[in-house]
Amino acid sequence: MKPKVAFFDFAGCEGCQLTILDCEDLFLDLLERVDIVEFREALSETAPRFDVAFIEGSIHREEDAERLREIRSRSTLLVTLGACAGLGNVQARSNFLSPATNFRRVYGEEELNRVQADPEFWPLWAHTRVRSVKEVVPVDYELRGCPVVAEEFLHLVKSLVVGTVPHVPTVAVCVECKMQENECVFDRGETCLGQITYGGCKAVCIGHGYRCDGCRGLLPQANLEAHRQLLRDKGLDESRILERYRLFGSAEAWGRERRP
Amino acid sequence: MGAFLVRKAAVTEWIRSLAREQPLFFPQPVGRSGFRFQPLREGSEVRFDHYRPSVVPPGRQLTPAGEVLFRYRTGEGGVPGFESVLDASPRILAGVRPCDLRGIYLMDRVNREGRDDPHYLTRRANTAIIACDCLAPCDDFCFCETVGSLRWREGADLFLTSVDGDFLVEALTPLGESLLPGTGFARCEDVAGLRARAEEVRVRPFGRHFALSPERIAAILPGLWRSPVWENCGQRCLSCGSCNLVCPTCYCFDIQDDFDISDPSSGDRRRNWDGCLLPNFAEVAGGHNFRPQPSARQRHRVKRKFEYLVGRLAEGSFCVGCGRCGRQCTVGIDIFDIVSELVAVAEPPP
Numbered sequence: 001m002k003p004k005v006a007f008f009d010f011a012g013c014e015g016c017q018l019t020i021l022d023c024e025d026l027f028l029d030l031l032e033r034v035d036i037v038e039f040r041e042a043l044s045e046t047a048p049r050f051d052v053a054f055i056e057g058s059i060h061r062e063e064d065a066e067r068l069r070e071i072r073s074r075s076t077l078l079v080t081l082g083a084c085a086g087l088g089n090v091q092a093r094s095n096f097l098s099p100a101t102n103f104r105r106v107y108g109e110e111e112l113n114r115v116q117a118d119p120e121f122w123p124l125w126a127h128t129r130v131r132s133v134k135e136v137v138p139v140d141y142e143l144r145g146c147p148v149v150a151e152e153f154l155h156l157v158k159s160l161v162v163g164t165v166p167h168v169p170t171v172a173v174c175v176e177c178k179m180q181e182n183e184c185v186f187d188r189g190e191t192c193l194g195q196i197t198y199g200g201c202k203a204v205c206i207g208h209g210y211r212c213d214g215c216r217g218l219l220p221q222a223n224l225e226a227h228r229q230l231l232r233d234k235g236l237d238e239s240r241i242l243e244r245y246r247l248f249g250s251a252e253a254w255g256r257e258r259r260p
Numbered sequence: 261m262g263a264f265l266v267r268k269a270a271v272t273e274w275i276r277s278l279a280r281e282q283p284l285f286f287p288q289p290v291g292r293s294g295f296r297f298q299p300l301r302e303g304s305e306v307r308f309d310h311y312r313p314s315v316v317p318p319g320r321q322l323t324p325a326g327e328v329l330f331r332y333r334t335g336e337g338g339v340p341g342f343e344s345v346l347d348a349s350p351r352i353l354a355g356v357r358p359c360d361l362r363g364i365y366l367m368d369r370v371n372r373e374g375r376d377d378p379h380y381l382t383r384r385a386n387t388a389i390i391a392c393d394c395l396a397p398c399d400d401f402c403f404c405e406t407v408g409s410l411r412w413r414e415g416a417d418l419f420l421t422s423v424d425g426d427f428l429v430e431a432l433t434p435l436g437e438s439l440l441p442g443t444g445f446a447r448c449e450d451v452a453g454l455r456a457r458a459e460e461v462r463v464r465p466f467g468r469h470f471a472l473s474p475e476r477i478a479a480i481l482p483g484l485w486r487s488p489v490w491e492n493c494g495q496r497c498l499s500c501g502s503c504n505l506v507c508p509t510c511y512c513f514d515i516q517d518d519f520d521i522s523d524p525s526s527g528d529r530r531r532n533w534d535g536c537l538l539p540n541f542a543e544v545a546g547g548h549n550f551r552p553q554p555s556a557r558q559r560h561r562v563k564r565k566f567e568y569l570v571g572r573l574a575e576g577s578f579c580v581g582c583g584r585c586g587r588q589c590t591v592g593i594d595i596f597d598i599v600s601e602l603v604a605v606a607e608p609p610p
């Protein structure tokens with residue numbers, strides 16, 4: 001029997017699911033091996049149980065957390081797709097503001113007054129806290145990146161189908177930079193988070209002239225102390241450094257730490 | 261073998277014409293300060309004078325990242341069939357500097373030690389190398405002379421030396437000779453005189469120098485297992501692995517299998533670059549890691565380059581002094597500094 005696979009989205013742009021749908025030829029081969037039973041981007045069916053649930057998006061409200069727990073209870077394996085599900089992504093920066101301040105920044109004073117006075121207007125505006133999936137339920141595998149890398153998705157699915165251990169890179173983005181023979185961002189006179197960030201992205205941002213902002217998450221062995229000192233030496237002040245660390249990883253330890 | 265004295269413009273033209281016949285990798289600028297050995301195309305620049313060591317060394321062309329080693333297919337009755345993948349396509353590496361030439365020479369030795377590595381050796385046998393001398397250090401990171409790479413020539417098929425604006429072109433092997441017909445280069449008789457002339461203008465001393473010879477460094481290293489120097493650089497190290505991956509004599513790899521999604525009974529085995537500074541490098545089945553601390557990994561790297569391999573293959577130094585690891589380490593850990601500190605501790609200056 002073909003394994004049943006389902007996709008669910010929470011708060012996110014659905015770019016990860018589109019990335020997967022985008023590799024059309026591979027996707028068709030994949031359909032030979034698995035049954036996709038739930039996928040809002042592509043179908044409307046649903047099933048009571050699945051072998052692998054892919055979760056996209058961060059968890060904002062308690063009702064989202066409930067839905068996630070329910071999905072977890074129906075699935076043998078659970079895999080996060082991308083930085084929203086994995087790290088909370090950029091939206092988790094709102095965790096450092098009160099919901100009212102955040103709302104005012106985005107919609108203005110008038111709307112804030114209205115949302116606070118009128119319970120019918122937007123009942124769930126004051127969500128609790130932006131959480132990554134692993135803060136709510138156990139996660140078996142994480143596909144990293146904003147968005148995910150299609151080849152990594154394919155590799156994971158293939159491994160799960162035949163029952164081998166998927167290869168998950170645990171090395172820095174610098175490794176990818178070297179394989180692509182990129183000029184280091186620091187040699188361009190800028191700063192980079194590549195040394196402390198999970199690789200697997202082929203260093204696309206750097207290859208296209210940008211830097212690494214850490215969308216794949218902080219490596220477990222990252223020497224933050226030394227990296228922070230390096231950024232200081234390059235002229236970044238504490239608040240800039242914190243901003244850089246928090247951009248993608250606010251729900252993670254490195255975003256939360258407040259050490260000066 | 262022939263030697264020729266050739267105008268710079270004619271050398272450039274000759275390199276270009278070779279590139280029209282087969283892939284010819286020549287260092288070309290990337291970004292502000294980097295270089296990359298890339299196939300020379302019509303319109304690419306051919307310059308010998310403004311080079312700084314490429315991001316990864318030219319020898320990496322012989323072990324490309326992610327190379328396929330073999331393909332497999334399960335046939336009748338579940339019997340697997342294997343098909344080795346060897347790349348015998350001809351290529352030329354041109355503009356290779358003496359440090360990288362020595363790097364390739366050392367990799368030739370490593371890949372012939374014990375069991376031959378057919379993947380490396382097949383590529384190598386079909387690669388011609390046009391090396392080019394350095395008369396001034398590429399930058400402040402260079403220390404090729406002190407480790408014995410500066411005057412290295414073995415492994416090159418042709419060797420170019422700049423002499424008063426022209427090039428002395430020496431064929432060192434029949435393969436090198438075979439790249440010359442049709443050029444009409446004028447033979448030159450006084451090779452020794454021209455080489456002496458180049459030696460005269462060569463910067464002296466050339467680049468940075470250790471206080472001890474590579475042989476002495478190899479001899480003192482065993483006594484420095486507990487030196488505080490390791491911990492010092494371990495604390496600053498980000499474990500990004502860049503120093504390994506840019507090194508001309510780092511050759512460790514990791515193996516991965518992959519199968520075709522359309523036919524899971526067939527697939528391939530690939531190898532990818534790996535490095536001993538990466539945290540999980542020395543992790544084995546069961547999860548034990550032999551070198552969990554960055555300091556232990558730093559020590560391992562230095563001892564590989566200056567002690568272990570040196571002893572095993574009876575070579576002076578496995579570090580070729582190209583300076584890449586120090587140049588590319590973003591926190592400024594430089595193997596030259598590490599070794600200099602160790603030397604200073606072991607044999608303090610009088």
Ligand code: SF4
Nearest residue numbers: 174177184185192194
């Ligand atoms: S650009 Fe960033 S990721 Fe690439 S080598 Fe430099 S620090 Fe590492």
Ligand code: SF4
Nearest residue numbers: 497498500501503589
């Ligand atoms: S390049 Fe520098 S920071 Fe990166 S692993 Fe090597 S020594 Fe450590």
